[in-house]
Amino acid sequence: MTYQALYRVFRPQRFADVVGQEHVTKTLQNALLQNKISHAYLFSGPRGTGKTSAAKILAKAVNCEKAPATEPCNECPSCIGITNGSIPDVLEIDAASNNGVDEIRDIREKVKFAPTSVQYKVYIVDEVHMLSIGAFNALLKTLEEPPKHVIFILATTEPHKIPPTIISRCQRFDFRRIQPHSIVSRLRQVVDAQHVKASDEALLAIARAADGGMRDALSLLDQAISFSEEEVLLEDVLAMTGAVSSFMLASLVQAIHEKDVAKALQLLEQFMNQGKDPNRLIEDLIFYHRDLLLYKTAPHLEGGGRGVVVDQQFQQLAQSIAVPAIYETIEALNKSQQEMKWTNHPRIFLEVALVKLCHQEQRHTPSMSEEFYSLVKKVEHLEAELQRLKEQGISVAPKEPLSTVTKKTTKSPRTSGYKTPVGRIYEILKQATHQDLSLIKSHWTEMLDILKKQNKVSHAALLHESEPVAASSHAFVLKFKYEIHCKMAADNTNGVKENLESILFDLTHRRFEMVAVPDEEWGKIREEFIREKGMQREKEPEQEDVLIAEAKRLFGENLIEIKE
Template sequence: MSYQALYRVWRPQAFIDVVGQEHVTKTLQNALLHEKISHAYLFSGPRGTGKTSAAKILAKAVNCENGPVKEPCNECVACKGITDGSIPDVIEIDAASNNGVEEIRDIRDKVKYAPNVAKYKVYIIDEVHMLSIGAFNALLKTLEEPPKHVIFILATTEPHKIPLTIISRCQRFDFKRITAQSIVGRMKLIADETGVAYEDKSLHVIARAAEGGMRDALSLLDQAISFSQEQVTLEDALAVTGSVSQGFLNKLAKAVQEKDVASGLSALEELLFQGKDPVKFIEDFIHYYRDMLLYKAAPALEESFERVMLDEEFQELEKEIKAEQIYQLIDTLNKAQQEMRWTNHPRIFLEVAIVRLCQLEQTPAVSGSQDVGQLLNRIEQLEEELNMLKQSGVAPIQDAQGSPQKKPQRTARKGFQAPVGKINEILKHATKTELNAVKSRWGDMLEALVTNQMRSQAALLNEAEPVAASTEAFVIKFKYEIHCQMAMENTRFLDVIGDALQKFTGKRLQVVGVPDEQWHTIREEFLSGHQHNESENGMEKQEDPFIAEAKKLFGEDLIEIKD
């Protein structure tokens, strides 16, 4: 095949071509000029943001025959050899398929040999988070003190999976998502250079669908060029990305605003007939109202818009819809989106959501001096009635100090009652194997929550632990009842914990919480009513404190336990 994809043909060959990562490229260029090259780098960030490209450019720059330079010349033998892959001194390794200890030991054995052609031997390890624990351990010492002629460049999309001992031995650079404006600028340059005709709006649709990844954007552009006839149009871009046109969203939002259920359902039927995905559509509709809310608050931040373009119809709708309505609309759509995740018929939930949107009752706003005047008149009327009551001898009840008595406030909090039925059902099918599977990844899950800025969820689990598990659910024991109540009444918490454990264990488990003191009672009642011993059941065994103390004093061999 002679044809190459756009993202391969237009892969950056110099730091100036790396779009949207100036904070990284400038630092690397200064280090190159001052010859302050580190022995190990870690490039982390979302997919398609230039990590591997920057690594290859850095490898060329340190080996360029004209060095020290801040940009590789791409003309000398070293630069050309690294570009076409003919120089063996720059080794690219895919850690996803070479993640064992033996592969890393092979690297460790070969780093001591001097480079054949270039000045430095550069190892680029892509998707480094896929390495096994043993492979990371094998890499540790070599990564910390490699020979002077060796440079390691690690690239990853999931830095939280890399051991801290590895991260601390590298200079870390975080690549960020590329803005839609920068992606559009790069695509315009490529389209102009290749002679492709396009509509400006089509490039904006592609840029927003790429979600900050240049490689994704160029892949979509490549697909749109193949799909189009003579020019990449807005309709072509919408068809390729699966997005919904701005005109359709405006039409549906107008139907919702006018409470026209028939028009809303008719428009939705037309959309689904065209083969659009209901899940993708509801995501677009949420972003549409989100952008409308942002436009109300800060009209100048057009770059922050995820979905809309400021056409005349959108601006007219924005004036009619109040911010309070937008909050209600987004909340309704968000609930429908959550329900659609767990059903085989998302279309039904989408149709119900459209009907609900058209039937939402608008919260009346306090308007002007008329309402204030009515409120003042009502206050005056109540004051007159109070004076009449006093004159007739009726006065409010007072305490000994002469101040009106107030009803005592209810301060008692309703205690949390653990779902005994659910817990007993879990205990019937619980096994030690399932419990160990959850406990073995419990620490990894807590670390992932903290790394992903979910500290509030992690905080609730600081003094909690799994105590029983089956193939479908597991029980968490909380030290404090209030923490258990806060966790079990928070659907966001339950979703996050379920998703995190599914990621580590491969199973979607239901989460059931129980306070410490209630757990002991439930557990004892279950054991007394079932002919199971604790070693057969997936529950955390609780040893009698007197027996434990006796074992400490006399040793297990000298103690005989009798019921």
């Protein structure tokens, strides 16, 4: 017999063999068991995820002699005939080459006839999005009201190209990309059945290269078995797929971090001499930095990584590279990756990207919010340490009274450097009304909800500790609990101020300017304004008498009329 590819030998013959699509197989099995079989199904999803295999399994299950059952028996004449394609009532049609109106009309004519060998006629139309508009229109009526003995199963990788009138007549099932660990588990079963040795690292590299497709993974495994000698090793898979080992990739990332242009270009030259693909290399770089970012921000996250080996070298890189630097690197690499898609010389763009990253200035200084939360964490750590010492019976006597330390802390210069616009706040207070303030406060919670719905969670978090305290017809004073947040809002960091004013305009239909003030400053400004206002009221009668006396002196008493 001629050799058969692994993806054909190990094609799923039962729903249990379909990997990573439990949300589809469980629904179909329950429908089969309850005899709730639809007349039309639409299977959509990426290539190699089991759409056509699931369609054939469903065709066997509905026609199995032991039906109703959750799985075809694969032993009766119906199941065997559908598997080897000898039963004419189960037709598998390629819409890419049979996409005309005439082919669909031929199907419409044959649909009327009852099946000859099994209970149901099943039409499996692969790549159905390739049908012409005329063919879709010809299929509409038959798809909506087919004979009771006919089932249509449409499979596609591009469901957005199918008319909504077709989709609405089908039960739709979306097949997902298969997770790497599920692919590795299936590949392990295959190599064991083939009596082939393969390392776990090699299978994981194949799973990553397959990009969620089981058929691609089996094809790569077939190729790797032919490429290797006695055992499928990681080096064989990397050489075959053009991928880069984690150790070499970490060396390149280290060179970028250390701004060593010569070393980075030497490593790139080494990769190119080994036949590595520049597009694949930049993708591996992006995912490596992504893994670094996830490891730094969520070290206990399971299932979120792409399969990188968390060794000592990886941990050292994660510790030495700051999070903002990772953001900038991913952004620069992604931009270069987009440019590489439209050029005949992708290596040049990759070289330019590496040089840019090595010459990139260290702009990722910690922001005020990062400094604040870092200080909070340090204080919490010190409090926990102090509590531990107290539990051990060790008392620590402070060298200075707590009040003295507090005074020194309050007298220290502010780190944020925010200058409160006192004059502008005085102008708002002079024209402030209770009605304007009530208008803003009544929409404040709604404004925060809109920010969260817009995925502006950082904006909502920044405004969480704020409160409108005064408002005039065109502006309002917003009090912040922390001076750092006040500065960030006033400087319009990430468009907070602009977004806030825009949402309030939509809610109130009035344009309000936001003026930020820290909590500690607001108390002083308010007291000073009230004091000055009281002094002005006390002086008003005296000022009025002086004006009257001056008027009388200038114009005479007979020409002056005083009205209260």
